[in-house]
Amino acid sequence: MNLNKHSAETDMEMDMTPMIDVVFLLIIFFMVITDLSQQDLEELEMAVAKNAVPDKPDPKAPPRPILNVKHTGVMILKRNTYFDPEVDKGPKKYQRLRDQLYLIAQQMKKAPIEPGASRMVPDDPLMIRVDASTDFKYVQDIMKECGDTSISIWKLQIGVKVPQENAAKK
Amino acid sequence: MARRKRNILAGIASQSCKLEMTPMIDVTFLLLIFFMCTLKFKTLEGKLSAFLPKDVGVNTSDAIPKEKIEIRMDIRTAGAKVKPKGKGAYTQEDADAKNRFVFDDSRVIRYSIGPKQTTDLAEVERTLKTFFAQDPTRPATIDPREGIVVTDVVDVLDIAMNVGFKDITFVGSYEK
Numbered sequence: 001m002n003l004n005k006h007s008a009e010t011d012m013e014m015d016m017t018p019m020i021d022v023v024f025l026l027i028i029f030f031m032v033i034t035d036l037s038q039q040d041l042e043e044l045e046m047a048v049a050k051n052a053v054p055d056k057p058d059p060k061a062p063p064r065p066i067l068n069v070k071h072t073g074v075m076i077l078k079r080n081t082y083f084d085p086e087v088d089k090g091p092k093k094y095q096r097l098r099d100q101l102y103l104i105a106q107q108m109k110k111a112p113i114e115p116g117a118s119r120m121v122p123d124d125p126l127m128i129r130v131d132a133s134t135d136f137k138y139v140q141d142i143m144k145e146c147g148d149t150s151i152s153i154w155k156l157q158i159g160v161k162v163p164q165e166n167a168a169k170k
Numbered sequence: 171m172a173r174r175k176r177n178i179l180a181g182i183a184s185q186s187c188k189l190e191m192t193p194m195i196d197v198t199f200l201l202l203i204f205f206m207c208t209l210k211f212k213t214l215e216g217k218l219s220a221f222l223p224k225d226v227g228v229n230t231s232d233a234i235p236k237e238k239i240e241i242r243m244d245i246r247t248a249g250a251k252v253k254p255k256g257k258g259a260y261t262q263e264d265a266d267a268k269n270r271f272v273f274d275d276s277r278v279i280r281y282s283i284g285p286k287q288t289t290d291l292a293e294v295e296r297t298l299k300t301f302f303a304q305d306p307t308r309p310a311t312i313d314p315r316e317g318i319v320v321t322d323v324v325d326v327l328d329i330a331m332n333v334g335f336k337d338i339t340f341v342g343s344y345e346k
Contacts, residue, residue, distance in 0.1 A: 020195065027201050031205060046215070047320050052217060054216055071271070136320055153222075156221070160216045162216040
């Protein structure tokens with residue numbers, strides 16, 4: 001009785017179709033769940049606030065500027081560092097950040113400073129995501145730069161973490 | 171001649187034409203690995219809205235300034251730096267590598283609200299509730315001093331918002 005029907009030299013072909021199907025499905029899955037809008041978000045452990053409003057930006061609105069502040073004080077905007085306490089020193093230490101905030105302010109939608117006034121100020125918010133262990137003086141310095149008359153970004157949002165129980169409710 | 175041509179064409183048509191799958195599978199796997207590596211799950215984050223004065227430098231209004239409730243925050247005991255999630259002491263190597271840290275339970279902050287001084291956040295809430303009950307329109311000012319970190323300020327801000335204060339401001343940087 002010949003049990004070995006195929007000789008060792010027989011050319012056996014593997015059916016690749018199901019594997020390719022599965023791999024394509026996986027690719028589609030990862031493409032769908034990867035949110036490219038989160039590419040501006042640095043890895044930060046933010047402070048927890050019970051009264052925080054869940055941050056759900058309008059997907060139709062233009063992308064909102066997000067300034068990330070690491071626990072070392074390093075300020076990152078769109079993956080570019082605009083302030084590093086170890087590098088930027090002296091009275092003009094925030095110059096790079098200021099220049100960038102000025103450009104951001106120019107691109108923002110404008111509104112009159114008060115009804116009927118001719119002076120226009122940016123009307124879009126700037127999101128500041130800060131690590132919980134960051135010295136608060138860095139946030140104060142950002143506020144100071146935003147308040148500069150050439151920038152006048154007055155709407156700020158401070159990123160915080162929503163407690164688990166609140167997140168579950170919302 | 172014509173018969174020879176026909177024979178050649180018939181030969182080509184009968185040849186089994188195989189699609190080379192290997193490069194496609196290579197690219198597909200590369201894409202898969204790329205998406206797996208760049209994957210960041212959506213996390214629900216919150217925000218606290220803050221508004222800066224719009225009219226810096228050109229303030230011509232005659233508004234009567236209201237007396238503010240000032241919440242001053244000083245470090246009483248800085249506390250020891252530890253690794254997050256209870257992973258042990260924060261070493262010099264961690265500091266050199268600029269790793270994250272949190273403060274341990276020995277950290278004590280002194281909160282001064284008017285003449286009242288406390289180190290207890292519950293007491294801060296009780297005091298703010300008393301002030302709020304007297305005048306709900308009164309603005310509150312948070313004055314964080316040297317060494318105060320974001321989480322300390324957010325704790326107080328959260329309490330003030332919970333009590334009902336709408337007008338909360340920050341004192342400028344202590345650094346001159």
